Amino acid sequence: MHLRLPKLRRLLEGITILPIVIPPVVLIVGVLAIAPGFIKSTSLLLALEYVVLAMPFAYRAIDAGLRALDLKTIVEASSSLGAGWLSTLWRVILPNLRTALLSAVVLTVAMVLGEFTMASLDLYQTFPVWIYVNSQTSGQVSVAASLLALFVTWIFLLAITVLGTRQSRKTGGGEVTLFTVARQETRGD
Amino acid sequence: MTTNTARNAATADAIGQPARGGGTSVLLRDLTRAFGATRALDGLSIEIAPGELVALLGPSGCGKTTALRIVAGFEMADTGSVLVDGKDISSVPAARRDMGMVFQSYSLFPNMSALDNVAFGLRMRKIGAGERRKRAGDLLDMVGLAPQARQYPHQLSGGQQQRVALARALAIEPRVLLLDEPLSALDAKVRLQLREQIRTLQQRLGTTTLFVTHDQEEALSMADRVGVMRQGKLEQIAAPDELYDDPATAFVAEFVGIMNRIPGELRGGGMVAVLGGTVPVKGPGGQSPGGDQVEGPVDVLVRPEGLTLQVAENGNGIVTTRTFLGSVTRVGVQLSGDIAVQIDKSSSEAAALAPGASVSVSLPGQPVLVVPRRPVAG
Numbered sequence: 001m002h003l004r005l006p007k008l009r010r011l012l013e014g015i016t017i018l019p020i021v022i023p024p025v026v027l028i029v030g031v032l033a034i035a036p037g038f039i040k041s042t043s044l045l046l047a048l049e050y051v052v053l054a055m056p057f058a059y060r061a062i063d064a065g066l067r068a069l070d071l072k073t074i075v076e077a078s079s080s081l082g083a084g085w086l087s088t089l090w091r092v093i094l095p096n097l098r099t100a101l102l103s104a105v106v107l108t109v110a111m112v113l114g115e116f117t118m119a120s121l122d123l124y125q126t127f128p129v130w131i132y133v134n135s136q137t138s139g140q141v142s143v144a145a146s147l148l149a150l151f152v153t154w155i156f157l158l159a160i161t162v163l164g165t166r167q168s169r170k171t172g173g174g175e176v177t178l179f180t181v182a183r184q185e186t187r188g189d
Numbered sequence: 190m191t192t193n194t195a196r197n198a199a200t201a202d203a204i205g206q207p208a209r210g211g212g213t214s215v216l217l218r219d220l221t222r223a224f225g226a227t228r229a230l231d232g233l234s235i236e237i238a239p240g241e242l243v244a245l246l247g248p249s250g251c252g253k254t255t256a257l258r259i260v261a262g263f264e265m266a267d268t269g270s271v272l273v274d275g276k277d278i279s280s281v282p283a284a285r286r287d288m289g290m291v292f293q294s295y296s297l298f299p300n301m302s303a304l305d306n307v308a309f310g311l312r313m314r315k316i317g318a319g320e321r322r323k324r325a326g327d328l329l330d331m332v333g334l335a336p337q338a339r340q341y342p343h344q345l346s347g348g349q350q351q352r353v354a355l356a357r358a359l360a361i362e363p364r365v366l367l368l369d370e371p372l373s374a375l376d377a378k379v380r381l382q383l384r385e386q387i388r389t390l391q392q393r394l395g396t397t398t399l400f401v402t403h404d405q406e407e408a409l410s411m412a413d414r415v416g417v418m419r420q421g422k423l424e425q426i427a428a429p430d431e432l433y434d435d436p437a438t439a440f441v442a443e444f445v446g447i448m449n450r451i452p453g454e455l456r457g458g459g460m461v462a463v464l465g466g467t468v469p470v471k472g473p474g475g476q477s478p479g480g481d482q483v484e485g486p487v488d489v490l491v492r493p494e495g496l497t498l499q500v501a502e503n504g505n506g507i508v509t510t511r512t513f514l515g516s517v518t519r520v521g522v523q524l525s526g527d528i529a530v531q532i533d534k535s536s537s538e539a540a541a542l543a544p545g546a547s548v549s550v551s552l553p554g555q556p557v558l559v560v561p562r563r564p565v566a567g
Contacts, residue, residue: 070294076263077296077354079284081310081361091309095300 016059019052046126050112057111058104065100069093106160113153212239213274213364213397215260220269221421222255229255230266231421240395242388243426244412246405248444252421253401254369260399261367262286273364289358289396293370295350297342303329303353304338310361328356331390348379355387359394366391366398372407384411405445409433417441439560442490449496449530452562453489461559463489464505464524464551471556490558493519493533497553500541504549506530508542518542522550 031049071093078088094101116128127149135142215237222230229252237243245253258264260271262283270277278286289310297306304325311321329335332352342350351371358366368387372380388411391398402408408415409429416426417440425437436442443450453463459470498520509529510521518539520532530550534542542548 069299070296073292073294073296074298076261076283077290077292077357078298078309079282080261080286080288080290080367081357082284082287082313083309084284087313092298092300096298098300 012059013063016056018056020056050108050115053115054108054111057107061103061107062097062100065097065103068100069096102160102163106157109160110153110157113149212241212395214239215365215397215399216272216275217256217260218270218272220256220259220266220271222252222259222264222266228252228421230259230269233269233418233421233423235416235423235426237397237399239397241413242391242398242400242411244400244402244408244415245418246402246408246415246445247418249403251418253403253418256418257367257369257399257401260365261288261290287361287364288367289361289363289365290367290369291351291354291358291371293373295342295347295354295374297345297350297353297357299342302339302341303334303345306342306353307357307360310357314361325356325360328360329353331359332356332386346379347375348383351375351383352386355390359390359396363396366396368398368400370402373402373404380407387411409445415445417444419444436558439490442558442560447493447531449491449493449532450488450563451491451524451528451530452526453487453559455484455487455559457484461487461489461557463557466552466554468552468554469556470559486562487559488562489552490560491530491552493531495552495555495557496530496532497551498522498532498534498542499549499551500546501549502547504547506548506550508544508546508548511539511542511544522548524550 028049031045074092074096075088078092083091114128115126116132127145131142131145131149134145215235217233217235217237220230220233221228231252233252233256235243235245235256245256247253255264259266262278262281266279270279272278273286297303298309301309304322307328308321308325311324316324326335326338329338332355334349334352334356337345337349337353342353345353351374354371371387372383375383384407400408400412409432412429414426415429415432417424417432419440425432425441427435427437432441432445436445442448451463453461455461455470456467460467461470494517506522506524508520509523512519512521513536514533516536517533518536520534520539520542522530522532524530532550
């Protein structure tokens with residue numbers, strides 16, 4: 001899209017920001033109203049909803065990564081050297097988007113792990129929903145679970161960050177930290 | 190191109206590969222390309238001989254880059270065709286054209302070391318790891334960057350990056366090498382070095398090369414032939430010295446090098462009256478680029494080194510500026526009738542010509558170029 005249809009970018013940016021603008025409650029109620037019965041209360045529906053919800057963050061992170069590259073020149077250089085579309089994507093573009101993709105993953109994971117509204121209204125018990133339900137009955141368990149969740153999430157994000165940084169330090173890209181993520185977010189606007 | 194086989198033999202030695210027999214000829218035939226209402230190319234035809242380096246020179250927007258991109262396969266021509274070794278390649282995708290390209294902006298893959306960048310084209314050609322490392326190493330050595338093989342693009346200077354890009358383009362043993370203003374992002378000194386390096390390599394390998402630039406010095410110093418373009422058309426294509434001495438059009442005359450325009454009067458019989466004297470008119474084949482005009486007002490075109498200048502009381506001009514250029518000094522003189530000219534004098538002689546000095550400017554009697562008088566602006 002950056003290469004072929006730069007004009008469509010604005011439109012797409014607009015579309016991808018919609019899930020942020022629309023409150024999750026509205027989104028889930030609407031989805032539940034039109035979703036076919038067999039898919040309700042399944043993890044599949046929730047996954048689809050999360051895709052929509054995570055899109056703005058993921059899009060922005062990747063968009064920032066693409067802008068940092070001189071995509072046109074790099075793609076042309078690659079094809080003049082005899083690489084087809086797939087090789088160019090796999091060997092040239094994706095490796096250079098590593099940092100951006102990791103940012104997208106970090107954001108998405110962080111968001112999905114903490115999401116409550118949609119899951120609870122979808123009657124699917126994700127971890128946050130489970131904590132909430134349990135806090136009604138036994139406070140101690142839910143506090144323990146919350147702390148555990150915090151810790152696990154933190155470890156997970158740290159692992160992604162360390163992995164990403166090791167690679168990008170080699171190629172001169174920025175470090176993947178939540179700070180980079182935030183920076184790429186603002187740069188993307 | 191009798192030396193071509195010898196050059197290819199040199200290639201074989203240099204990168205340990207059997208030489209491809211003979212060079213590659215390229216023919217651009219009647220290319221046109223329009224972007225909306227602008228015609229980027231308007232019937233462009235160029236023939237490039239095997240092993241030749243042709244530079245396309247012109248002001249920005251004259252279509253030179255479009256021509257190069259059509260040869261590379263990144264753009265399609267509206268009409269016309271590109272023939273490589275006599276075969277029409279218009280429908281061949283860029284990836285299968287076997288053309289090495291060096292871009293104006295830095296185009297190295299940031300995720301690969303210099304060596305991997307150079308080896309990329311070989312990898313795409315399914316050449317084994319050992320072999321391609323060796324060949325990439327040899328090429329880096331050839332551009333003088335063997336010690337930097339392990340470094341990543343962001344650790345290299347601009348000049349080094351372009352040298353890696355050159356090695357990368359040459360690694361695939363391209364049939365044609367395309368250079369899209371590869372030096373314009375570099376600083377003056379590096380540009381000069383790289384210019385010589387590109388030319389030396391190109392001659393050693395005998396690779397047919399199309400070079401696009403807006404820097405006339407670059408074009409004149411590197412190319413076998415220079416094509417001057419204007420508004421999508423080729424004004425003239427000729428060897429650098431011919432372009433300088435015998436420009437085919439007024440545009441070429443004034444675009445290449447510095448040209449003084451002095452009003453004169455055609456007197457018939459191939460003579461023109463200018464600066465108080467009469468000198469013969471010259472042109473390609475005795476014809477002046479001015480056209481068929483035999484008499485009347487014209488502008489005479491003279492190079493700064495083609496005018497003589499003497500200190501004289503009550504001369505026809507006054508020195509306004511003096512620019513020291515090393516062995517010569519360029520003197521700006523204001524002639525009567527509000528005409529400014531530039532004249533090159535050897536620096537030792539020019540020492541006496543302080544701004545404000547009265548001088549006499551004349552033509553030594555060599556044949557001169559004339560063009561139709563340009564309407565006075567303002």
